Amino acid sequence: MTLAEYFAANRYQGKWQIGDRVGGKWNKIPFVGSVGNDSVVNETIGPQVSIHLDLPIMYKGKVYNYIHVKPDEIKSRHKILDVT
Numbered sequence: 001m002t003l004a005e006y007f008a009a010n011r012y013q014g015k016w017q018i019g020d021r022v023g024g025k026w027n028k029i030p031f032v033g034s035v036g037n038d039s040v041v042n043e044t045i046g047p048q049v050s051i052h053l054d055l056p057i058m059y060k061g062k063v064y065n066y067i068h069v070k071p072d073e074i075k076s077r078h079k080i081l082d083v084t
Contacts, residue, residue, distance in 0.1 A: 011040070012039070012040045012047050014038030014039060014047070014049075014071075015038060015071050016035040016038040016049055016071065016074075017035065017038075018035060018036065018037065019034055019035060020034065020035040020076065020078070021033075021034060021076065021077040021078055022034070022035055022049075022051060022074040022075065022076060022077055023074065023075055023077045024069060024073050024074040024075055025073070026051075026057065026059075026067050026069055026073075027059055029057055029059065031051065031053055031054075031055075031057060031067070032053070032054050032055075032077060033051040033052050033053040033054050033066075033067075034051070034052050034054075035049055035050070035051060035052075036049075036050040036051065036052050036066065037049070037050045038050075038071060046070070047070065047071050048068045048069065048070065048071075049068065049069055049070070049071050049074060050066055050067070050068050051066060051067050051068070051069060051074070052065070052066045053065055053066060053067065
């Protein structure tokens with residue numbers, strides 16, 4: 001088994017692609033943004049998605065332009081337009 005085969009079989013496979021439009025709630029604050037990365041950086045935390053926000057969020061006196069959330073806490077904002 002090569003390293004590529006091992007990691008393909010045993011590592012987290014991201015659900016989101018770079019640039020996907022997503023939305024959800026972070027600390028009970030609604031947000032909309034674009035996916036930056038979907039990966040596992042820390043095994044104790046698990047998979048996380050970095051989101052580059054369209055509008056900054058102020059939370060506890062700090063302004064956030066990007067956030068990290070769990071992959072199942074966000075939803076796609078992509079809508080297919082029917083132009084017929």
